Amino acid sequence: MTALPTPGHIPVMLSEVLDMLAPRDGATYLDGTFGGGGYARAILSAARCTLWAIDRDPAAIRRGEALQAELRAPDGTSRLHMVQGGFGEMRDLLAERDAPMLDGVVLDLGVSSFQLDEVERGFSFRTDGPLDMRMGDTGPTAADIVNTMAEADLANIIYEYGEERRSRRVAGAIVAARAEAPILTTFRLAEIIRSVVPGDRSGIDPATRSFQGIRIHVNDELGQIVSGLDQAMEMLSPGGRLVVVSFHSLEDRLVKRAMNRAAGRLPAPSRHDPGAMRAGRDAPAFRLLTTKALRPTDAECRANPRARSARLRAIERLPTAESPTSAPSSTEHRP
Template sequence: MISDLRQGPDGAFAHRSVLLDSAVDYLVTDPAGQYIDGTFGRGGHSRLILGRLESDGRLLGIDKDPEAITVAQALAASDQRFSYFHGSFADLGEAAARESWSHVTGVLLDLGVSSPQLDDASRGFSFMRDGPLDMRMNPQQAPSAAEWLAQAEERDIANVIFQYGEERFSRRIARLVVERRQEAPIETTRQLAELVSEAVPKKEKHKHPATRTFQAIRIFINRELEDLEAGLLAASHSLVPGGRLVVISFHSLEDRLVKRFMRDLARGPKLPKGIPVTAEQEASDFRLIGKASKAGASEVTDNVRARSAVMRVLERTNHKKTSQGSE
C-alpha cells in the first residue's frame, strides 16, 4: 500500500496510491457491480473506483486502521454507493455478508504499510523518524512491537526476523535485543534502529541495516501473511464469473504467496494420476489476466516507493465453486 504522500498548501497530506489507474482498469469490469477495496487506506483507489461506477454500483472499503476508517466515514457520508468495515480483509466474507452481498464483482488488495502510517512518527513504523516503537496497524489491538520485544524469547525474536525479514544476522540482532532490554526497555524506533545497526556486521549499499528487521516485526505484529492467506481465499470464493481479484504487493514474501495462490487456482484441481475425469472436471474455475505488472519509469521517478510494487490479476471463469481443499 506504500504510496506517495505530499503535503499540500493547507498543511494536509495528499495521498496517491501506487498503480492507481491500472489497478482500477483491471478491477472494474461492470460499472453496476459490487466491489471491495480490502485496503482502503486514505481512499485513493476507492475514489477512482467510485468514479467508474454507475448509480447502482456499490463499493465496500475495509481497513484495520482507525485513522483510515475516519476517512472512510467521511466518504460514506458523501456517497451512498460506498460503505466501510473496520477490520482485516481476512474477514472479507463477514464484511460482504453484513452488506447482504452473496457475491462480488471484484476485490482489490493493496498490501503492506501505507505512507500515512510510515510518515507519522507516532505510529512507530519507520526507523527514519524517531517515535514510540508501536507498528500496529490497529493501535487498539495488542501487543505493540515494544511490548512484544520486551517479553519474547530470544529464539522467537530471531525466528521472526529471519522468517519475515530474511535477515541473515537475525540471531545477532535477537541476542543484542535481549541483552539491552535487561539494561533498559527498548521503547523507541531510534533505539531499535541503532541496536540493529550495531548488531549487523556487514552493511548493504543504499539500504539501512534496520530495514529487514523493521519489516519482519511489523509483519509479525500485524499478522500480515496470515491475513493475506485468509483474504485471498475469501476473495476467490466471493467472486462472480468474470469477477477479478487484483493484488498489489511490495515485498517478495507477499508476492511469492500471491503468485503461488493465483497460479494454483489457474491450474485447476490436482487429481491423482489414473483417475478418469472429464475435461470439465479438470478445467480450472480461474485464469490469470496478463503477466505481473510493475510501476512505470515515470511513476517510480515521481514516487520512489513505487519501485517495488508488483500487481497480479486473477479472474473467475465460471459458476462452479472451487472446494476449499483444492485451493
Template sequence: MSSRKERPRGGGEPYDRHRPVMLAEVVAALQPQDGEVFLDGTFGAGGYSRGILEAADCTVIGLDRDPTAIAGGFDMVSEFKGRLTLVEERFSELSGAIDDLGVAALDGVVLDVGVSSMQLDRAERGFSFRNEGPLDMRMGGDGPTAADLVATLEDKELAAILRTLGEERRAGAIARAICAEREKEPILDTLRLARIVERVLGQAPNAIHPATRTFQALRIAVNDELRQLALALFAAERRLKPGGRLVVVSFHSLEDRIVKTFLADRTRTLSGGSRHAPAAPVPPATFEAMTRGVEKPGDAETATNPRARSARLRAALRTAAPARGGDPFAFGAPRLPIPSLMGDAS
C-alpha cells in the same frame, strides 16, 4: 476478532492524501461497470476506491483494520452520496463484513498489501526507524505491540521472526543484542531499536538502512500479515461472482509469493506429470489469469512515486467453479515456532 464497525458518515480528521500505486492498472484490471459492487480490502487513503467510483456508477465497500484510515474517509463517503461504505475490519474477514451489509457477492476485490505510507509517515504509529516514536506497529488498535514482542520473546524466537519474516541473514546476532539490551532497560521506542540493530550490522554506503529488515519482520509478525493475506484470498474466492475480478498489489517477495502460489494453484487444470506417471486432473480452476505473470509500474510512475518501485500486480478472473478454501500455511504463510503467533490472531 476486532469489532466490525460500519462508518457510513461523520467527521474526523482525514489522513494526508497519498498517491495510490499502479492506480490506472488496478482500475483497468477491475473493469468497473455501472451497477457493480466492489470491495477495496485496504482502503487506506481511498485512492483505489476513488478510482473505481469515478470509473463507473458502481458501489464500493472499503475495509481497513486501521480506525484512523476509516475516519479519514468520512468526507469521501459524503462526496459519493451512498456509493461508498466504510467498515473497520481486516480484509481476511471480508465475508462477514459484506454479510453484515446484506451483500451476497462481489464483482471485484482489490488488495493493496502491506504498510501504508500514511502509517509510515506518522511517528506515533511506530512503524518507521527514521522517526522517534513508540515501538507499536499495530495497524489496528488490538493485540501485542512490537515492544511486547521485543520484551517477551526468547532470542531464538526473535531470531526466527527476523530470519523468516525479514529475510535477515544475521538474525541470531541481532536477536542476542536485543535481549542483552532489554536487560539494561526496556526497549520502548523506534530509534533505540534501530540503533541496536545498526550497532550489530553497521551502515554500508548506499545500502538500505540496517534496521529495515528487522522492522519489516516485527511489523509482519505484530499484524499477522501473511496469514491474513492468504485468508483474504480464500475469502475473495468464496465471495466473487463468476466473472468477478481479483487484483492484488504487493510490495515484497513474501507477499507476492503467497499471491503467486495461490493463483498458480487456482488457475491450473492438470497436476504435474512425468514419463512414469501421466498428469492427473485437479479440481476445476476457480480463476483464470488476467495478467501474464506479474505487472510492474512504469518508469514514469516510479520516477515520481518512489513507493511504487517494488510494487507487483497480479490479477485473475473468477470462474464458476466452487471455491476450495485451504490451509494458509500451504500457500506460503510461514510457520513460526512461536505458539502465540500461530493461533487465530483475529
C-alpha cells in the same frame, strides 16, 4: 464521471489496477485495504458502482467516512460502505452486513503511506516514535514483542518475515539491550539493530529488514493474505476479478501461488495421492489476467519512490458457461 480528489495520498499502479479491475456501472466491488482511499476514490469515479471498503485502522475508517459524506445522495444513501476489520475476515464482515457477491476485489498489501508518516504509529525509524507498529488498535505492540519474546523466537520471525540473514545477532542484541532497559522507541530499536548489522552497497538502512519482520509478525500479515486471497476468490461472481498489489517477495510469493493454484497452473499432483490427482483434473474456475507480475513504469517510480518494489497480479473467475480454454480478453497481460 468527475474524478474524486485524493488528498495526501498517491495510490501505487493506479492505472494498472483500474485496467485490471475494469469497474462498470451497477457492479459491486471491495477495497480490502482502504488506507488513504486512493483506489476507492478512483473506482467510484470510474463507474456508478457500489464499493465496500475494509481497513483495520480506525484512522482509515475516519478518512472513509469523510469520503462517504462527499458521495451521499439526497436520500442519505452512499455508494461507499466502510467496515472496520482485517481483510482476512472479509467473508464474515460482509456477511454480517448482507453484502452481495462481488464483481471485483482490490488488495494493496503492506503498511500504508499514511501509517508510515504517522510518527506515533511506530512503523518508521526516520523519526523517533513509540514502538507500536499495529495496523489496528488492538493486540500486542512491537514493544511487547521485542521486550518479552524468547531470543530464538525473535530470531526466527526476523529471519522468516524480514529475510534478515543476521537475525540471530539481531535477536541477541535486542535481548542484551532489554536487560538493561525496556526498548520502547523506534530510534532505540534501530540503533540496536545497526550495532550488529553493517550497511551494504544497496543503501538500504540496516534496520529495515528487522523492522519489516517484526511488523509482519505484529499484524499477522501473511496469515491475513492467505485467508484474504481464499475468501476473495470464493466471494467473486462469475467474471469477477481479484487484483493484488504487493511490495516484497514474501507477499508476492503467496499471491502468485494462490492465483496459479486457482487457475490450475500448479505442478501435476503426485500419482501416490489419488484424491489430489482427481482434483488436479478438475477444470479450473479462474484464469490469470497476468501471467507474470506487472511492474510500475519508470515514470511512476520517479514520481513515487514507494512504487519501486510494487508487483501487480490479477485473476478472473470464469463465467460458468465458459470453457477455461476460451480466448483471453484484451486485458490479459502476457510476458
